[in-house]
Amino acid sequence: MSADVVIAGAGPNGLMLACELSLAGVQPIVLERLPARTTENRANGLVGQVVRMLDRRGLYGRLGGGSEPPRPVPAFVFGALPLDLSTLDDNPLYVLQTPQLRIEQVLEERAVELGVEIRRGHELTGLSQDAEEVVADVAGPDGPYRLRARYLVGADGGRSVIRKLAGIGFPGVTRDSTVSRTASVTVPPELVDPATGGLNVPGHGFVPPFMHHRTERGLFVFAPFPGRSTLVTTMEWEPGAAEDDGRPPLTLEELRESVRRVLGADLPLGPDTGPGPHLMRRLAGGNTRLADRFRDGRVLLAGDAAHVHSAIGGPGLNLGLQDVVNLGWKLAAEIRGWAPPGLLDGYEAERRPAAERVVMHTQAQSALIAPGEEVTALRRLFTELLGDRNVVRHIAGTMAGADVRYDMGAGDAHPLVGRWAPDLSLDTGDGAGPVRLAELTADARPLLLDLTGDASLAGEAAGWDGRVKAVAARLLDPAVTNAPDAPDARDGSAGSRGSGGSGDPDDGGPGEVTALLLRPDCYVAWASSSPRPDSAEREALRAALARWFGAPVTVDA
Numbered sequence: 001m002s003a004d005v006v007i008a009g010a011g012p013n014g015l016m017l018a019c020e021l022s023l024a025g026v027q028p029i030v031l032e033r034l035p036a037r038t039t040e041n042r043a044n045g046l047v048g049q050v051v052r053m054l055d056r057r058g059l060y061g062r063l064g065g066g067s068e069p070p071r072p073v074p075a076f077v078f079g080a081l082p083l084d085l086s087t088l089d090d091n092p093l094y095v096l097q098t099p100q101l102r103i104e105q106v107l108e109e110r111a112v113e114l115g116v117e118i119r120r121g122h123e124l125t126g127l128s129q130d131a132e133e134v135v136a137d138v139a140g141p142d143g144p145y146r147l148r149a150r151y152l153v154g155a156d157g158g159r160s161v162i163r164k165l166a167g168i169g170f171p172g173v174t175r176d177s178t179v180s181r182t183a184s185v186t187v188p189p190e191l192v193d194p195a196t197g198g199l200n201v202p203g204h205g206f207v208p209p210f211m212h213h214r215t216e217r218g219l220f221v222f223a224p225f226p227g228r229s230t231l232v233t234t235m236e237w238e239p240g241a242a243e244d245d246g247r248p249p250l251t252l253e254e255l256r257e258s259v260r261r262v263l264g265a266d267l268p269l270g271p272d273t274g275p276g277p278h279l280m281r282r283l284a285g286g287n288t289r290l291a292d293r294f295r296d297g298r299v300l301l302a303g304d305a306a307h308v309h310s311a312i313g314g315p316g317l318n319l320g321l322q323d324v325v326n327l328g329w330k331l332a333a334e335i336r337g338w339a340p341p342g343l344l345d346g347y348e349a350e351r352r353p354a355a356e357r358v359v360m361h362t363q364a365q366s367a368l369i370a371p372g373e374e375v376t377a378l379r380r381l382f383t384e385l386l387g388d389r390n391v392v393r394h395i396a397g398t399m400a401g402a403d404v405r406y407d408m409g410a411g412d413a414h415p416l417v418g419r420w421a422p423d424l425s426l427d428t429g430d431g432a433g434p435v436r437l438a439e440l441t442a443d444a445r446p447l448l449l450d451l452t453g454d455a456s457l458a459g460e461a462a463g464w465d466g467r468v469k470a471v472a473a474r475l476l477d478p479a480v481t482n483a484p485d486a487p488d489a490r491d492g493s494a495g496s497r498g499s500g501g502s503g504d505p506d507d508g509g510p511g512e513v514t515a516l517l518l519r520p521d522c523y524v525a526w527a528s529s530s531p532r533p534d535s536a537e538r539e540a541l542r543a544a545l546a547r548w549f550g551a552p553v554t555v556d557a
């Protein structure tokens with residue numbers, strides 16, 4: 001066996017998976033067909049719960065988030081309609097404006113720190129598998145060779161070769177009538193409103209920054225990123241546009257003409273004078289597709305290899321990076337031999353509904369930005385609905401992926417169970433001052449947090465010593481409220497339970513929590529609010545430990 005796990009693709013999702021596996025004690029080999037990191041940027045930022053997830057791995061600051069914990073944004077945009085999040089006391093929408101190139105750089109550095117072997121210029125070209133192993137054919141710089149592994153993960157993007165070689169279908173729809181044009185540009189400084197950073201376009205009017213600005217003829221976005229190039233994007237609807245792939249590369253003049261059509265006014269765009277790379281991108285058409293399986297025997301798919309959709313609202317890495325955080329520890333448990341039955345299949349059971357919700361909200365947003373009077377009417381109705389805080393909360397929770405509630409089985413009576421663990425400020429008794437939960441989860445280990453005050457629960461994890469970390473602490477901020485729950489995210493919610501409703505603001509919330517069992521992906525597997533958890537609760541805790549972290553090891557008396 002050459003490796004326990006081979007990952008095809010050193011994009012953000014492949015690299016993050018490599019980090020997660022490594023933290024869980026399994027060293028993968030990452031194959032990347034490109035000889036060097038790409039210089040063409042795609043994502044301009046991370047949107048949603050993934051920002052907090054990266055904080056829980058100690059990566060938020062490294063990705064440019066600063067030294068303070070992440071804070072939700074006061075405003076965002078849904079289908080080119082403004083979302084006022086400032087009135088939500090439980091706002092779930094976090095944004096980190098870090099370009100994908102930087103995300104890939106940071107994740108690669110982290111993977112290398114953790115000892116991961118990344119082979120650049122090595123392309124996976126074929127695979128076969130049996131009950132014991134996967135054999136990957138690789139074309140490397142020194143010629144072809146074979147790798148044998150227990151598992152292979154295709155994190156090789158939307159056109160995934162692994163998905164095709166494994167015979168996994170990719171059903172969905174292709175939209176062929178849109179053309180988006182994006183370039184890094186300069187705009188005359190006198191057109192920029194110093195108070196808002198927006199653009200005053202003579203003959204058209206004011207365009208706010210970072211907002212999708214819809215007109216009857218298309219979409220316009222002005223994105224003056226601080227410290228890096230300003231991006232201007234247009235989107236137009238041109239029937240059959242995707243078929244015309246013989247066009248020469250995008251020019252500034254073509255973008256200017258597109259802006260003229262969309263805004264009905266001239267905007268004197270100049271070339272980017274920054275250090276580069278200078279973006280000039282035309283994308284015609286787009287796909288919304290979901291793999292019909294995320295797993296075929298010893299082959300798994302993650303990230304864009306498993307799902308593609310419109311980039312509107314920036315949901316791609318929120319979905320993909322949380323896929324791999326869900327997958328990493330389960331795959332490592334399988335390899336290390338303690339995975340309970342069905343744990344690895346839980347990856348698809350939990351993440352497919354999340355992907356389906358991203359498909360749903362990106363398609364809904366695409367419908368809301370299209371031209372046409374009917375769409376304008378639909379937008380008016382949506383604007384009325386967005387006057388209701390509960391609607392805003394629901395949409396924000398959907399975009400953030402914060403409405404996920406996983407099915408944790410019998411022991412999920414507590415409102416926090418199945419949900420993303422709330423941020424907590426703790427005193428761990430070592431005199432070091434307040435400790436954030438995020439500091440305890442950076443090692444990606446299962447965590448039993450005993451907040452009873454007498455550390456009486458921590459001993460329950462003794463049989464899982466080495467797998468589960470037990471920490472006794474005092475809660476410094478007892479007003480525990482969980483990440484918000486969209487009020488009616490119950491039917492068809494991202495959570496596979498499909499019902500429940502606890503965590504709903506109307507349920508009054510979980511109150512003071514006295515113990516939590518967290519999976520490595522920071523979802524709550526068991527929780528208590530009893531000052532002294534009784535024997536039935538302790539039994540439920542042991543059942544949750546066994547359900548997620550395998551059979552206990554016998555402890556000598």
Ligand SMILES: Cc1cc2nc3c(=O)[nH]c(=O)nc-3n(C[C@H](O)[C@H](O)[C@H](O)COP(=O)(O)OP(=O)(O)OC[C@H]3O[C@@H](n4cnc5c(N)ncnc54)[C@H](O)[C@@H]3O)c2cc1C
Binds near residue numbers: 043313
């Ligand atoms: C224009 C645009 C804007 C976007 N904006 C945002 C945004 O603002 N926010 C956001 O979250 N998301 C955004 N996205 C989506 C985001 O870029 C993707 O979700 C993300 O790149 C997916 O990461 P990945 O690791 O799954 O795949 P990729 O990034 O595609 O990486 C796959 C890697 O696999 C390698 N590979 C392919 N085949 C093989 C092979 N056979 N062997 C070895 N290696 C192979 C490729 O070279 C590549 O490096 C945007 C996408 C686009 C196109």
